[in-house]
Amino acid sequence: MSSIRVVIIEDDDTIRGGYCFLIDEEEGFEVINAYASFEEATKKLQGDNPDVIVLDVELPGMNGIEALPRIKKLVPKASVLMLTVYDSEKTVFDALAQGASGYLTKDSSADKIVSAIREAHEGGGPMSVNIARLVIKSFRRNQDSPLSKRETQILEMVSIGKSRSQIARELFIDLETVKSHIKNIYLKLDVNSRADAIKTAKDNKLI
Amino acid sequence: MSSIRVVIIEDDDTIRGGYCFLIDEEEGFEVINAYASFEEATKKLQGDNPDVIVLDVELPGMNGIEALPRIKKLVPKASVLMLTVYDSEKTVFDALAQGASGYLTKDSSADKIVSAIREAHEGGGPMSVNIARLVIKSFRRNQDSPLSKRETQILEMVSIGKSRSQIARELFIDLETVKSHIKNIYLKLDVNSRADAIKTAKDNKLI
DNA sequence: GAAAAATCACCCTTTTGGGGGGAGTTTATT
DNA sequence: AATAAACTCCCCCCAAAAGGGTGATTTTTC
Structure with a gap:
């Protein structure tokens, strides 16, 4: 059994040295x-x-997020493990969208990092708990939505680009009913267009 | 310092007893x-x-996913840790949307479960690696999209309900240009409506 | 039994969407 | 230097869809 080949990209000399050794x-x-x-x-x-490539997010010059797609192009078979001090929502999701295999914050312990590398290499998705918390939060629906069940369902269909008539057909209800629901949705959300409704709903995690 | 109060809901007598003891x-x-x-x-x-409530997904009668919103209503301050044998994408995401704090597969070791309970209670988001893998996969974009950068950007805006003219305004380009891009998107994706384009794009993780 | 949700009806005008065609300029890539 | 792809804009057409107003009936839910 051959060893897992690891490359580290991290600007801080001390941290890099430490990881290297470790x-x-x-x-x-x-x-x-x-x-x-x-x-x-x-x-x-x-x-x-x-x-496996251990990639720092906060890098001088090109940052880790920008570098990620280029790295994937150079060595597509490598798993990339992102390492960061900040756990901002946008950065995390961008990294995951670009194909990062895992995401750790730098406060992770040494053996967590080592086992994360192993997990990444084995196809797992290592994540530190605070990152996972972020992700879970992003999935969480608002529990006290002003919208009724039907309204939520219809807004969901609106949000994936379906037209009123399509929605009516798929729900076996009249076009007028759909209009009426959408009108009420607009009222409740205080908007007057599909785009605004979708935005408001997503911002408030109603859909 | 008082103890963390745990309630377990799990149908298998052996497993329930084991967790209880442990x-x-x-x-x-x-x-x-x-x-x-x-x-x-x-x-x-x-x-x-x-x-913290440890909740089995595969429950007789009402299953864990259905029970979750009711539980949240009864005891809103409790963190719910889902426990499952199957890690199907839909189930996991439904649970997270309903407000589950964490998600573990039953093959997790005893001390993983214990530490997951602690993390959930402390506001973290414990997840077993295979669940995290699912989640990460769901974020991952297709690396070889047929769409150009601009097309992807525009399709993204279409997908959140923006109209052609809105898109044109926001990107400082002509309405005709937007039309043209959308035409090309439809050609490449072999569709002929917004809804179909969005569906195809999402299915193929282009957006 | 009151309130909220879900259903349907008909009015109106403006905007949007989708399809057809063509054509210029910029930016990569070879 | 040449070819291709991407990005930009222009014209035509017309049916469909969106948004707004006002009102009513039935079903659920509390």
């Missing part, structure tokens, strides 16, 4: 290379042929 | 009650005043 020491892990920036890594990354 | 034994935890179904739990739940 991961390389671990049984079954091998740190191939460590870079202080994406620019530095870019030419040698393909040669390194890493299984 | 959690109650733990320092700082107290199992107040354990039920075999939601129906059984429903009357006594408020009196139990739990901090």
Whole structure:
């Protein structure tokens, strides 16, 4: 069984050194290379042929989020584990959308990071609890929505681009009924267009 | 410092007994009650005043997902930790939307469950790696989209209900240009309506 | 039995959407 | 330097859809 080939991209010398040592020491892990920036890594990354790349989000020059799609292009088979100090919602979701395999905050313990690398390599999705909390929160619906069940259902259909008549057909109700529901939705949300209704609803996690 | 009050709802006698013992034994935890179904739990739940509820998804009678909103209504301050054998995408997301605090598969080790209860109580979002993997996968964009950057951007705006003219205004381009982009999007996706475009795009994770 | 939700009806005008065609400029990529 | 892809804008057409007003009936729910 060969070792998991790890590459680290992290600008802070101390942290980089620490991770290097700590991961390389671990049984079954091998740190191939460590870079202080994406620019530095870019030419040698393909040669390194890493299984897992530990990528800092806050990087000088091109940041981790911007670098991620380029890295995926250079070494598509590598799993990328994002490492960050800040857990801002947008950054996390952007990273996940770009194909990050996992997301850890830097306050994670050494063995958490090591096991996260292993999990990422095995196809798992390691996440620190505060990141998971963010994600879970983003899924959570508002429990006291002003909208009725039917209204929520219809707004959901509106939100995926369905027309009134389509909705009417699919719910086996009259077009007029759909109009009426949408009118009430607009009233309750205090908007007067589909786009505004969708925005308001999403902002308030009604859909 | 008082103990974390835990209630377990799980139909399998053996598993329920095991969890009961295992959690109650733990320092700082107290199992107040354990039920075999939601129906059984429903009357006594408020009196139990739990901090964390461990809720099985596969329950006889009303299943865990259906029970979840009712439980949240009975004891809103309790964190609910879902426990399941199956990790189907829809079930997981439904549970998270209904306000589950965390989601574990039953193959999780004893101390993982205990620490998950603690994390849930502390406001974290415990998730087993396979669940996290699901969630991450759901965020991941298709890396080789047929759509151009601009087209993706416009489709994204279409997908949140914006009209052509709104899009034109916001992007500082002509209405005709937007039409043209949308025409090309339809061509590439082989559809001929907004709703179909959105559906196809989402199915293929283009947006 | 009152209130909220869900259903349907008919009026009106404006905007939007989808399809057809063509054509110029910029930006990559080779 | 050349080709392709992306981005931009222009014209035509017309049916469908959206939004607003006002009102009424039935079913659920509390």
